[in-house]
Amino acid sequence: MPELPEVETIRRGLSKRLIGQKIKSITVLEKKSFQIADEDRIWLEESVIKSVRRRAKVLMIDLDSDYTLLFHLKMTGQLIYREPNSELTDNRNFAAGHPTGDWLMDLPNKSTRVYFEFEDASKLFFNDQRKFGWIKLLPTEKVMEQKFLHELGPEIVDFTQDKIPEKISESTYKQVLSAIRRHNNAPIKAVILDQKVVAGIGNIYADEGLWGAKIHPATVVKDLTDRELRKLLREVKASMTRSIESGGSTMQTFVKADGTKGNYLDLFANVFRREGLPCPRCQTEIIKIRVAGRGTHICPKCQIKH
Numbered sequence: 001m002p003e004l005p006e007v008e009t010i011r012r013g014l015s016k017r018l019i020g021q022k023i024k025s026i027t028v029l030e031k032k033s034f035q036i037a038d039e040d041r042i043w044l045e046e047s048v049i050k051s052v053r054r055r056a057k058v059l060m061i062d063l064d065s066d067y068t069l070l071f072h073l074k075m076t077g078q079l080i081y082r083e084p085n086s087e088l089t090d091n092r093n094f095a096a097g098h099p100t101g102d103w104l105m106d107l108p109n110k111s112t113r114v115y116f117e118f119e120d121a122s123k124l125f126f127n128d129q130r131k132f133g134w135i136k137l138l139p140t141e142k143v144m145e146q147k148f149l150h151e152l153g154p155e156i157v158d159f160t161q162d163k164i165p166e167k168i169s170e171s172t173y174k175q176v177l178s179a180i181r182r183h184n185n186a187p188i189k190a191v192i193l194d195q196k197v198v199a200g201i202g203n204i205y206a207d208e209g210l211w212g213a214k215i216h217p218a219t220v221v222k223d224l225t226d227r228e229l230r231k232l233l234r235e236v237k238a239s240m241t242r243s244i245e246s247g248g249s250t251m252q253t254f255v256k257a258d259g260t261k262g263n264y265l266d267l268f269a270n271v272f273r274r275e276g277l278p279c280p281r282c283q284t285e286i287i288k289i290r291v292a293g294r295g296t297h298i299c300p301k302c303q304i305k306h
């Protein structure tokens with residue numbers, strides 16, 4: 001489930017904590033999750049972390065050895081960073097990704113697949129209940145040549161900048177619009193979920209963007225004007241920006257001040273997983289339908305099919 005904004009939130013949190021850290025050991029509890037040969041793991045245990053990057057939903061940790069660790073969280077992945085001898089809610093600790101109570105448990109636990117220990121005794125745990133996620137290792141210069149990265153469409157704006165750009169560039173609009181128009185008979189929701197058209201939009205931000213732009217998700221592309229498509233991209237971007245700026249799905253937003261569990265979707269979502277609740281614009285009850293094989297949340301009054 002983690003989408004681009006969730007992975008960007010992880011990148012921001014880990015950048016502050018990992019750069020300059022030396023890896024002391026790597027413990028692999030599930031081989032399927034750690035797709036790196038044993039002989040490589042051995043020399044990794046001396047590497048220093050140079051930078052933390054992201055492309056779409058792939059997190060990349062660059063090492064001083066000119067190799068890069070790639071992480072894909074898939075459905076249920078989480079990264080949890082813990083300082084030794086610290087209170088769980090200490091600001092130096094950080095957890096993000098798929099939101100579950102694992103963030104508050106003693107680690108490693110039954111969902112822990114791999115963990116890294118650093119020279120200062122802090123640890124980074126890769127937890128993944130369903131084991132679809134993975135960690136790989138590649139020479140840094142080969143990373144962008146990988147098919148699963150090379151094929152991706154553009155991102156709406158560069159979310160990795162400290163200050164997220166206010167506007168989508170004209171060249172990005174043109175590139176994405178022409179890619180969308182190549183699927184003229186397909187429902188718009190299916191098209192914006194296609195990672196080759198535009199990278200990093202999943203179910204949450206598709207539903208939020210379509211609601212923002214007042215477009216019914218089953219509308220076929222040829223029935224939409226360029227103006228409507230531009231509005232849709234702006235709304236997706238606005239929703240992603242709100243998610244990143246609110247801290248997204250992190251331990252800090254998961255545990256509310258009164259000790260109860262928070263839902264990060266409440267921080268930015270208007271329709272996603274809000275069926276039965278009133279539309280924030282017109283108060284009509286939000287409903288859940290199926291479009292392009294995916295559960296889809298809409299306001300039946302604001303979002304009329306063309």
Ligand SMILES: [Zn+2]
Binds near residue numbers: 280282301
């Ligand atoms: Zn409405």
